Amino acid sequence: MFVKLKSVAHMGLVSVPVDVEIDVATQGFPGFTIVGLAGKAVEEARERVKTAIVNSGMDFPGKKITVNLAPADLPKDGGAYDLPIAIGILVASGQIVLPDASMSALFYGELGLFGDVRATRGVLLVGLFAKKHRIKELFVPFASAGEAAVVDGISVYPIRHLKEFVGHILGSPSVKRLTPIKETVASDDAVEFDVADVAGQEQAKRAMLIAAAGGHNLLMSGPPGAGKTMLARAMPGLLPALTTAEALEVTRIYSVAGLLPSGASLMRRRPFRSPHHGISPAGIIGGGSNPLPGEVSLAHLGVLFLDEMAEFPRSVLESLRQPMEDGEVSIVRVGAHVSYPASFTLLSAVNPCPCGYLGHPKRACICSDKQVRKYRSRLSGPIIDRIDLHVLVPAVETEKLSGAQGNAENSKTMRELVLKARAIQEKRFSNDGFYTNSQMKNKHVKKYCEMDGATQRILKLAVESYDLSARAYFRLIKVARTIADLGGFANITITHMAEALQYRPTL
């Protein structure tokens, strides 16, 4: 007998329908074949499915079984087809009969040898796919079902075990469909890392505030132990909470990557990724024969933190160019051509010299001039050119900190300022299709950044005395624009421009 069930394959973030066709022949030698460009994991489904059926107390038919995954030219991989194959065999061998509604349902999940249904990545995408294609019912693993439950208009049936599913079909319906989770914006006032945890560093904190408000990329340079990493970790807490649409976007990426914790539904926190400098280009932009998202996509709408940026291989830093420019990254492999969103705020930290103690008040630097120059030359180039804010994070002398305290900013007050500044920007760019000052092109700079004569004179003077490039010139204006927005000013004044000069490139 012949049965056709529906499932889904993912190409990056795009889901495509897959028909799982199962034929249990009445003639021919007993056997079990899977065709349809099945990857290694799908090939091995034979063993899993066979054992799972037997261990669920059902019969595995000793007949010629052929499974076809259509379309035939689309590569398929992963364990998600175990569930439709197993159920298809049970139906085709006449052991169970699916109601009509369930014949057109989506089946998606990996089986264990005992018939248990294991957490499978990409369930959120299956849910979104079902809604888009008006598919009513969805049978997915219990552990991952929460992901799909955020999609409304579909019935999600979470399954723990193959036996449970069979009981549900044969006897009384025992698997309850999940009630859709009404996601409201989480009130995550509790930030993991507060900027107030870092002593001193007023200027670095100010730079972070500007970066968060205008979506600018930030480079911090300073000796070890000054607080660069702690400051960086506080960055997500300064950014506005994810909207539901944004949360869905982020969760999709994590669902595909299989990084969602079991039972989780929507990601509410802005992602913070800090890859080690030993990472490969494929690790940072994504890769694999069916490409998985890399760090730039996992940091989508959040923060990508490159600690010790000078230690990253040049090829990795170069590969950041496209995502930083386009907000997405395309990966081409033999099997697939996919693109993932990758719009992130780049936060980077460097030491001022190889040993780290150049300009330290107490410890002597042991690097020669030449070493320092070589170290810095590794940073120069295309990535540095895309970083708007440069700030020094000097060593903190604890004795200097005692005394003036109390006015220390904390993440909550800073985020309020960020929200205000972002609201101004959103209004300004409502017709331009972007949200923050950092995304302005030169024509927008000319349109939105009005300056009086005195401010222009200061800018001109700065360009001459610091020998700034044309690109640095526009960056300076963008930063000044954000500073003005933080103060609620319509035009950029001389103070804003002068402060922006504090954050010009110094390396």
Next chain:
Amino acid sequence: MTNIAPHIASLDDLTSPPKQLYYRGTWDKTLFTKCAAVVGSRRMTQYGRMVVEKLVPQLVQEGYTIISGFMYGVDQVAHRQCLECGGRTIAVLGWGINWNGMDRDDKKLMGEIEKNGLVLSEWEDQKPTLWTFPMRNRVVAAIAHDVFVVEAAVKSGALITARIARKLKRTLWAVPGPVTSKTSEGTNQLVAVGHAQIWIPRSESLKKEAPSDNPIINLLESESMNASDISRKLGEPIDKIGAELSLLVLSGDVMEREGTYYVR
């Protein structure tokens, strides 16, 4: 093609003067009439740089030719500073005049020195090695009339220069530094044992106008510090202080290096 330098009288003071000297640039006898050597550590600190920036302009103003050893650190900063304020400078190399192993920056600086002074060496193609630098130091000490030591550790080439200078009865000056700093131990010792005279910047109290009414400048006059420290000391928000600092730097009232602000 290598130019061989004419005889320099002051080199005769040495017990073993170089057999000949090679030079680049245009030979000018007057370069040697009043010479000050500015030598010091390769591992110069922020303080050392500030000292050179004060010392060299003053020497140039008094008509000195600045002599140094063209090594990175104090030497090269002294050469650069001298050229910047329009002085003439002589670089005595610790390697052969035609040795081609220098990097681009060094070559560029050498080209500038050739235009406004001389580059000297007692070798043609010698590579830099451990023994060439002390040899070079004796030439620096002999040509100079005054030797200024800026930042030197206890065991350093600058102290070799200082010892030779003393033997040749040149006037030896040392710039004192913080007693906690390793790179000032040598100079402080020169002063402590009475080998060198203390050099301090010419007092500007006489020609100085009324004290500035800018609190930032007042603060920086006693101690150099970074923007965050200034903001904390004055109890003003960092955005305001940052803006003011930028304007002060642009107007030339305040200097900034590696994030530390200071007044000249």
